[in-house]
Each structure stands twice: as structure tokens, then as C-alpha cells.
Amino acid sequence: VTDASGAFAALHRHERPFLLPNAWDFASAAALTRVGFRAIGTTSLGVAASAGKPDAAAAIRAENLRLAESLSRLPVMVSVDIEAGYSDDPDEVASYAREIARTGAVGVNIEDGEPNGLLGEPALLREKLRAVKAAAPRLFLNARTDTFWLGSAGGADRLQETIARTSSYVAAGADGIFVPGLSYHEDVLALSGAVAAPLNVLFAPGKASLEQLGAAGARRVSTGSLLFRMSLGAAAGAAERIRSGDLLEPNACPTYGEVQAMVLTTGDR
Amino acid sequence: VTDASGAFAALHRHERPFLLPNAWDFASAAALTRVGFRAIGTTSLGVAASAGKPDAAAAIRAENLRLAESLSRLPVMVSVDIEAGYSDDPDEVASYAREIARTGAVGVNIEDGEPNGLLGEPALLREKLRAVKAAAPRLFLNARTDTFWLGSAGGADRLQETIARTSSYVAAGADGIFVPGLSYHEDVLALSGAVAAPLNVLFAPGKASLEQLGAAGARRVSTGSLLFRMSLGAAAGAAERIRSGDLLEPNACPTYGEVQAMVLTTGDR
Numbered sequence: 001v002t003d004a005s006g007a008f009a010a011l012h013r014h015e016r017p018f019l020l021p022n023a024w025d026f027a028s029a030a031a032l033t034r035v036g037f038r039a040i041g042t043t044s045l046g047v048a049a050s051a052g053k054p055d056a057a058a059a060i061r062a063e064n065l066r067l068a069e070s071l072s073r074l075p076v077m078v079s080v081d082i083e084a085g086y087s088d089d090p091d092e093v094a095s096y097a098r099e100i101a102r103t104g105a106v107g108v109n110i111e112d113g114e115p116n117g118l119l120g121e122p123a124l125l126r127e128k129l130r131a132v133k134a135a136a137p138r139l140f141l142n143a144r145t146d147t148f149w150l151g152s153a154g155g156a157d158r159l160q161e162t163i164a165r166t167s168s169y170v171a172a173g174a175d176g177i178f179v180p181g182l183s184y185h186e187d188v189l190a191l192s193g194a195v196a197a198p199l200n201v202l203f204a205p206g207k208a209s210l211e212q213l214g215a216a217g218a219r220r221v222s223t224g225s226l227l228f229r230m231s232l233g234a235a236a237g238a239a240e241r242i243r244s245g246d247l248l249e250p251n252a253c254p255t256y257g258e259v260q261a262m263v264l265t266t267g268d269r
Numbered sequence: 270v271t272d273a274s275g276a277f278a279a280l281h282r283h284e285r286p287f288l289l290p291n292a293w294d295f296a297s298a299a300a301l302t303r304v305g306f307r308a309i310g311t312t313s314l315g316v317a318a319s320a321g322k323p324d325a326a327a328a329i330r331a332e333n334l335r336l337a338e339s340l341s342r343l344p345v346m347v348s349v350d351i352e353a354g355y356s357d358d359p360d361e362v363a364s365y366a367r368e369i370a371r372t373g374a375v376g377v378n379i380e381d382g383e384p385n386g387l388l389g390e391p392a393l394l395r396e397k398l399r400a401v402k403a404a405a406p407r408l409f410l411n412a413r414t415d416t417f418w419l420g421s422a423g424g425a426d427r428l429q430e431t432i433a434r435t436s437s438y439v440a441a442g443a444d445g446i447f448v449p450g451l452s453y454h455e456d457v458l459a460l461s462g463a464v465a466a467p468l469n470v471l472f473a474p475g476k477a478s479l480e481q482l483g484a485a486g487a488r489r490v491s492t493g494s495l496l497f498r499m500s501l502g503a504a505a506g507a508a509e510r511i512r513s514g515d516l517l518e519p520n521a522c523p524t525y526g527e528v529q530a531m532v533l534t535t536g537d538r
Contacts, residue, residue: 073321236304255498
């Protein structure tokens, strides 16, 4: 476990940021592992919607843990999105993070967005970070701020608030920071220059490539719910085309046998 | 429930066959419902692989029931693939089918392929069909034979064996028959002419359109594991493109808000 955690932290030290694609179930994680990713994250929207539950509502505490357990069979490093930790009590959050760590996961994402849809107090996330760090010191602790998604400030105020929050999260024990919603070169550049921890940003189609995000200082690029939403779009779109009379192209998707083989894959991570 | 079952049976009476796309979790079912499908099936490969279990191994008895329960919230008719019924005891299969029917599902698929990967005795499937029909008379009972996938016979012998099996399944109570692996016009034509129940075939990309399958006599066309496999291919393929430096096109997949709305959808079926 120590080696895996060290290897995961090391992925954050390259000038070209590493892409952490987000899975939502065993099959999607296995498919990403099969195409060569050494590390994957999870998407709370995907995990929740697959189970018929809303995202960001603290509804998938058990599903997330079950998923982390099942992913431990795959030869891939796993970082789990635990939303705001499913509790306002730092000790409960720490105890959950310890359970996640026991599955062999190498990291967690924990955020200051609250299940009520509001931006939470930074002091609360700091307490949770301290508690998690003490309970599961080997987890790569990625602190997410939702200032860009949920905050009321804009422009320079928003950027200052983001720098203040994330710097305080690093001081409280975060190993990395995650700011979704940034889409501009200047914001990424300003943040990566101001905060002393690897910056994780969200990939946004059509906006910036991995290289461009890396040049601005990002060290980890994750896909959030994008791959999950693309998979739903692909399935529904193909069904619509068949319904309309299309033959479809003899397809380039995994075969039945390849999917069965993925499921039977086990290995060390 | 009576109305829904009647409405589902009625879908099998049109010259243009109806497309029954197969879902594997709540989100895929919701996405298919959102693009206008009135009825969906499930794919045992998809349900199994999502949970990290092998297909056709009788491993997802509980997962299938949980899925059927969650799908009851969607305004769509659901037919559940129960493989060989997860037991050799017809009473146990009937009791499981009754549980599935209680979720509001309108149909089940049950097959003579066995968890050991061999083609089972037709007498056993007939007993299961009789027991299920008695226990859950409103379920549309789709009897699948795996003669084309698992049988040792070929050519005319295979076709004769398939006609004999499926005719006996109809006599035992099946409302429809399903023969995966048929890809030729003549086989579909011969089977639909010889068996007195709606014929369900599997869509195969590049082989035949819905119209062509209907002209040969098919009344239901399902997608099996195809949409699930395409969704995995889409997710892994997009991740590979991002990794290689692509920007991706600002995409045509459902937005975060649309997925959240799907999950909150409820309605009568």
C-alpha cells in the first residue's frame, strides 16, 4: 500500500499533467484499466445515477464503499470521490476515509460543496482534512473547493477566495487541490502559482488540451462525469439509430468475450 | 399491471418489429426512456460486469431484482433477463419470477443455456416455463434457446432442433421465443414461419436493419449486450483521445443537469 500511494503521488510531479479518468462501476473501471490507465478516479454523479440516486446529496455512502471494494481486484490505483464526506462530523468522515483506505484505494477527493447545494465553510473542510489525514495518513488527500461552481463571488474576488481556501486546505493536510469550473488559462496559471500543492483541474471538451492545461500549471486533469455522460449518450444514440432503421457499422466496441475477460481480470496494484 | 402487460404484448403484433433496447443500470434505463422508448429489456452481461461478476454464471440473482425494483420508478415497461432462472428447481425459478413481477416488470427472458456454458435439456426449461406461467401469469414469458450459441448441431439439423425446442416452449406456456445468434434471412424466415409465437432476434451491427428483420418475420429486436459494450467503448475511447492530446468536440452527450433530472424522473407505466 505504501508503494502504491507513493506511486500515485509521483504521478503529480510531471510537467505534462496526468489524466485521471473517472469510472462509475466495475465495468467502466475495468475498461479504462484495459486501455492502459494506471490510476482512475470515481465520479459521484455516475455512481449515484447508476443506482438511481441524485448526486451531491450524500446518498451514496454505501455504494461508494462497495465500489471501492470491487475495484481493489483491478490492477489500477483508485482515488475515490467522497463528496463532502457524508457527514458534518470530522470523526465520522475520518472513519469513512479509513474504510475507503482499507479497500486499497490510494486517494480520496473531499469537497467544501455541501449536500444542500451551498458552498460550505472552509473551517469545516479543514477540520475534516485534519481528521482524515490523522486517520488514513497514506491516502492522497485531494481537497476540492466549489468556489467556481457554487460561490457567489466573481472575477478577482472569486480567485482570491479560491487561493485563500485552497492554501488553508494545504496547511490543514491536503496533498493536492482540485478546483472544478476553471476554464481559463489565467485562472489556472494564477492558482498553480499561488498554492503550494499539485493543482487538479477538470477536462472540458473543446476548451483546452492536456498540454495547454499543463503549460498553465495543472498537474492532474480529471474527467468528472464526462465519460459517464458520454457513455449514456453513446448507448441512447445507438438505440435511436437502430430504431430509425440504421444498420450501424460493425462496431469497434469491446466484444462479449473481451468484457467477460475484463471482469475476470485480477492483479496487483 | 394488467394494462401494462397487455400493452407490452401488443408491441409484438406489428409488421415493423419493435426495438427493445437493453439497459444495465438505472441511468442507462433512464437515458433510453428519455429518448422515447416505451419498453426496455435488461442485459445480463451488463448487469453482471457493472457489479464485477461474470455473465451467464447465475451470479446476479440479487442484483437483477434490485435493478428491477429501481426501474419501477421510470415511466417505461421493463422485461428482465433472468438467465436460466438461477436454479434447476422450477419452483424456485417461479418464486423468483413472482418477485420480479411484483416490481411491476411486464416480462422476463428465460433461457436453456446453463451456467456451466452448455445447452440444457429442453424438458427442464419447459418445466420452468410452466411453473413461472402458473406463478406469474401476467408476465410476458420470452423463452430463449441457445441452440445457435451453444449447440453442437449445425446447418439444417440446428434449425430443426431450434424449431422443435421453441415449439415445445410455446406449448409449455411461452408467449414469445428468442433465438440469439441468427444472422441470416433464411433462418429468421424459417423460424418465424414454423413457430406460433412472436420471434425475438438480436440486432447485429452491419447485418440487417429493423425493416429487413421484420420482412423475414421477426417481431421483437433486442440489443443484448451491444449498447452496454458500446458505452464502455465510448468512455474508454474518449479517455484515450484526451490522453493523446485531443480537445474533443464540445460534446453532444447529456449534461450534468439532464442526468440529475433523469434520476429524479418518476412516472406511471
